[in-house]
Amino acid sequence: MTAQVRDIFNDLSYYSLFDVAEKARWLMRDVDWEHIDKSMVTPALIEMVKTITFGELTTYSATRSFMEMFEDDIDFTQWLAVWLYEETKHPHALTKWLAMNGVQLSGQYLMEGRTITPMTKSRTEMLTFNVISEIVAGNMYLATSESVSEPVLKDITAKLAKDEMRHSVGFENYTRRTIAEAADPDYEKTIVLRSAWVFLQGDQFINHPVFETVRNLNAILGDTVIKKIRKQIVSRIGKLAGVDIPEPEQIYAVYSQFKADYRAKRKTTPSKHADMAAAAAM
Ligand SMILES: [Fe+2]
Ligand SMILES: [Fe+2]
DSSP states (O other), X not given: OGGXXXXXXXXXXXXXXXXXXXXXXXXXXXXXXXXXXXXXXXXXXXHHHHHHHHHTTTHHHHHHHHHHHTTTOTTHHHHHHXXXXXXXXXXXXXXXXHHHTTOOOOHHHHHHHXXXXXXXXXHHHHHHHHHHHHHHHHHHHHHHHHHOOOHHHHXXXXXXXXXXXXXXXXXXXXXXXXXXXXXXXXXXXXXXXXXXXXXXXXXTTOOOHHHHHHHHHXXXXXXXXXXXXXXXXXXXXXXXXXXXXXXXXXXXXXXXXXXHHHHHHHHHSOOHHHHHHHHHHO
């Protein structure tokens, strides 16, 4: 991709995504820290904020994996630098809210929160999981913001919800581009659908930190939010793969049909991907 770029400013999406990010950006000083209503801060609320904070600590490890995997991607890696900054502000704001309520978090807590399980070697899969995780995080913060009464936490989580939704659009942009530039875009689309299926079929295989957080908050979020998240995921994933997924429960059927069509097509017209795989095997 890099070799084809003649004009980085006009050819890379990073520069326009940066403008969108700057317009949407909130500052730590925009939060009305002096007006935390301590009468509304309960031990249960503290525990919930600690759970969410812990789930936000993986950005460093995730960024390191992304930077390694996409080291030749001059567009995505620049966007990632901004993502790292914005994501670091999320646990920052929550940690400050906790500190102002007398709760300390240790260095060990921070280090433990950075642990991630390497999941995949596929660029498309890695990006797709992040589209999904940002949608999940956005909805989780929105639901939290709507359900909590403490005004400062309400404001923080509303801000974070907007960040996460914007991030999902950024990751979606890079997933779409990665698919388009792949040797075999249809093959990459099967990966997109498979990733969504893996997520939606149940959560037992997923180690992604955001999903872990949602698992821990399931009781608070409730079925309606979970249903809404699943619907949004299939709608966005369907658009990425160029297929219609009417209901989340149909993801497997859609994925298997897509894969079967892909294989049938490959038999008649061997793809560049297949050619490359064959060449690599020789
Ligand atoms: Fe976040
Ligand atoms: Fe995010």
